[in-house]
Amino acid sequence: MDGPNSTTGIVYYSRSGHSERVASKLAIMLHGKMIPLQAPRYAPRIFGYMRAGYDSLRQTCVLPPQAFASLAEFDRLVVCGPVWTSYPATPLRALLRSDMDKPETIALFVTTGGHSPAEKAWKVAELDLGRPFLATASLANSLEDTKEEELIIDTFLNELGAQGQKTSMN
Numbered sequence: 613m614d615g616p617n618s619t620t621g622i623v624y625y626s627r628s629g630h631s632e633r634v635a636s637k638l639a640i641m642l643h644g645k646m647i648p649l650q651a652p653r654y655a656p657r658i659f660g661y662m663r664a665g666y667d668s669l670r671q672t673c674v675l676p677p678q679a680f681a682s683l684a685e686f687d688r689l690v691v692c693g694p695v696w697t698s699y700p701a702t703p704l705r706a707l708l709r710s711d712m713d714k715p716e717t718i719a720l721f722v723t724t725g726g727h728s729p730a731e732k733a734w735k736v737a738e739l740d741l742g743r744p745f746l747a748t749a750s751l752a753n754s755l756e757d758t759k760e761e762e763l764i765i766d767t768f769l770n771e772l773g774a775q776g777q778k779t780s781m782n
Contacts, residue, residue: 619685620687621686622642622689623647625692630756631693634692634723635692649678649693650679651703665696687715687717688715690719691737692723694724694725697728700733709740719768721750721751722748733750746772
């Protein structure tokens with residue numbers, strides 16, 4: 613799977629930039645392609661923020677048309693995004709629930725404001741996908757650019773089985 617011809621897609625959603633930053637780091641370390649999820653409904657304004665929380669609590673998970681129709685071209689996916697009201701962000705949930713072609717190997721990396729438990733978000737996302745993730749990780753926004761962040765990412769990459777593909781970020 614991690615051979616020279618394997619491909620990794622990093623599908624991410626980010627309102628405030630935290631998840632995009634992590635996705636970018638993972639893309640570099642895994643030699644992956646970044647694929648943004650578009651969700652204009654949650655544009656970074658106060659109403660977008662309020663709608664995001666409301667939809668998350670109601671578990672409204674609708675994915676608007678995306679720039680891609682399939683993710684089957686990748687050998688593996690890393691889905692990256694925030695936790696909203698203890699659930700993965702609704703664009704992530706909509707993708708996981710969708711009938712869009714996806715590879716068998718999928719991992720999940722979530723970012724949090726620190727007040728939502730990642731374990732609940734992982735379980736909900738696994739139910740949405742309908743199968744277990746190969747690897748899961750969570751990074752609190754307060755840990756950005758710390759040694760703890762490096763440890764969390766390294767542990768995630770090891771769980772993903774990507775030890776041979778890591779490159780130093782320093």
